[in-house]
Amino acid sequence: MRIPISTDEPLPQPDGPFVLVCPTYADGEGRGAVPKQVIHFLNDPVRREHLVGVIGTGNRNFGATYALSGRIIAEKCKVPLLYTFELAGTSTDVTRVRTGLETLGRELCSTTP
Numbered sequence: 228m229r230i231p232i233s234t235d236e237p238l239p240q241p242d243g244p245f246v247l248v249c250p251t252y253a254d255g256e257g258r259g260a261v262p263k264q265v266i267h268f269l270n271d272p273v274r275r276e277h278l279v280g281v282i283g284t285g286n287r288n289f290g291a292t293y294a295l296s297g298r299i300i301a302e303k304c305k306v307p308l309l310y311t312f313e314l315a316g317t318s319t320d321v322t323r324v325r326t327g328l329e330t331l332g333r334e335l336c337s338t339t340p
């Protein structure tokens with residue numbers, strides 16, 4: 228599911244556990260790191276209840292604010308920051324994320340009553 232860029236479009240409503248992958252678009256000081264649409268998406272308690280982890284993305288050229296959105300969401304929503312990657316990620320990142328999500332999915336299935 229994708230959170231749409233346009234605020235006119237409806238937001239997705241996951242009906243089970245999900246991991247949020249979030250880019251970072253901050254100013255030089257780290258303000259605005261979490262996109263407004265994502266804040267809006269997470270303002271819903273049911274969505275937050277289903278959130279099991281976050282993956283932050285960004286660009287290491289931004290230094291201290293690298294992938295900051297992931298760290299902010301992890302802290303605010305009390306979920307683990309599962310991974311971070313730059314831009315669209317390398318093929319290694321893609322493999323790690325796919326494998327990690329599959330493992331997490333299996334673990335959730337085996338622990339959910």
Ligand SMILES: Cc1cc2nc3c(=O)[nH]c(=O)nc-3n(C[C@H](O)[C@H](O)[C@H](O)COP(=O)(O)O)c2cc1C
Pocket residue numbers: 250251252253254257260284285286287289292293294295313314315
């Ligand atoms: C205006 C702007 C601000 C950005 N600020 C940050 C930042 O603070 N930290 C960071 O890690 N990346 C920053 N980035 C880089 C983006 O997070 C990076 O390009 C990411 O790949 C964007 O995701 P997308 O490719 O899905 O659009 C910024 C990019 C733009 C255009």
